Amino acid sequence: MRVIVQRCKNAKCIIDNKVKSEIGEGMMLLVGFTEGDTKETILWMVNKIVNLRIFDDDEGVMNRSILEVKGEALSISQFTLYADCKKGNRPSYLAAMKGPKAVLLYDFFNRVLSEQIPVQTGVFGADMDISFTNHGPVTILLER
Numbered sequence: 001m002r003v004i005v006q007r008c009k010n011a012k013c014i015i016d017n018k019v020k021s022e023i024g025e026g027m028m029l030l031v032g033f034t035e036g037d038t039k040e041t042i043l044w045m046v047n048k049i050v051n052l053r054i055f056d057d058d059e060g061v062m063n064r065s066i067l068e069v070k071g072e073a074l075s076i077s078q079f080t081l082y083a084d085c086k087k088g089n090r091p092s093y094l095a096a097m098k099g100p101k102a103v104l105l106y107d108f109f110n111r112v113l114s115e116q117i118p119v120q121t122g123v124f125g126a127d128m129d130i131s132f133t134n135h136g137p138v139t140i141l142l143e144r
């Protein structure tokens with residue numbers, strides 16, 4: 001499982017020229033799965049995400065978690081996180097988990113995450129336009 005975590009001031013997902021979801025301060029999450037990922041993988045990842053100390057404290061030091069700042073998350077499924085570009089110029093996505101299995105894990109991920117923080121989502125497999133303001137910028141790759 002790979003998650004790109006980006007600290008944001010705001011984020012939104014647009015599908016067919018309509019805002020599907022939108023958040024204020026929090027995290028923009030790009031979420032991808034590979035074979036072998038399980039519910040246990042997701043539990044580990046959610047714990048890591050909600051406890052990441054990437055938000056500023058009163059001294060301006062990244063020392064607070066999303067829980068402490070009462071932030072939100074926009075979770076977007078992203079199979080291209082498993083692109084392999086070692087050969088040629090066209091990425092291979094063979095390492096990405098196939099849709100029917102991945103959507104189950106994506107839904108579970110969002111359900112577990114939403115037990116701790118407010119979560120908005122895109123639509124699995126949809127053509128989405130994502131916009132956000134990366135604050136910092138802070139971008140972190142988590143992998144398990």
